[in-house]
Amino acid sequence: MKHLISPSILSADFANLKDDVDMINRSNADWFHVDIMDGVFVPNISFGFPVLSAINRYAMKPLDVHLMIVEPDRYLQQFRDYGAHNITVHFEACTHLHRTIQAIKDVGCKAGVALNPHTPVAMLSEVIEDLDLVLIMSVNPGFGGQQFIENTYQKIRQLKALAAGKNDSLLIEVDGGINLGNAGELLRAGTDVLVAGNAIFSAKDPEDAIDELKNISVSNIRI
C-alpha cells in the first residue's frame, strides 16, 4: 500500500480556514488530521465542535480525529456526528481502554490509539488485534512545530513486530516533527500514515509540500 498523508489542520490559517481546507481537497493528501486538545491532557487548547463542524462542511476526504483529551468516551458520538472517520484516543487518557476501543467502533468509526513518546509499544499487546490504527507520537503532544524524537524509529519497528500475524491490516501513523528529512526513514521503518503540520503549512507552496511527502518512494525493503 502506498503511504498516506494526513495534513494537520492545527497549523492552518484559522482566519482563512476554508482556503486551507480547499487546498487539502485539491492536493494529493489522503486525510485531514484534526487535533483536539482540552488544556487538561495536554497544556494547550486547540478547538472544538464548531470548528470541526466547519471543516466537515467542506472537507472531501476522511477526518482523522486525534483526541488529546481526558474522558474521551463522553464525546465519541458527537465526534462521529461532526464527521470523524477515525477516532484516535490516547492510551494515557483511558483507564478502560478496551471499552473505549469498542465504543469507538460502536459509533461507527475506525478505532485508533495514540502513544506518548514515553509509553512503550508493548502496552498495546492485549488490544492490538482490535485496533484499526496506532498513532505513535514523535513529539510530546500539545503543539505543532516541535522537534522530532529520534527514538520513534525503533518504536515503529517494535509495533510492526507486535502486530505481525495478529493484525496485518493495522495502520501505523506517526505524528510530530515530520518533514522531508525524516519521512523516508519513517516509511522504511514501517509507517503507513505521515501526519505533518508545520512542514506543510509553513512551506511556500503547501500543495507542493504535500506532493513531495506523498511521492517519497521507499525502495528499501521494509524491516
Ligand code: DX5
Ligand atoms: C501535536 C499534534 C500534531 C501536530 C503536528 O500535539 O498532535 O498533529 O499538529 O504538527 P507538526 O508536524 O508541526 O509537528
Ligand code: ZN
Ligand atoms: Zn495529532
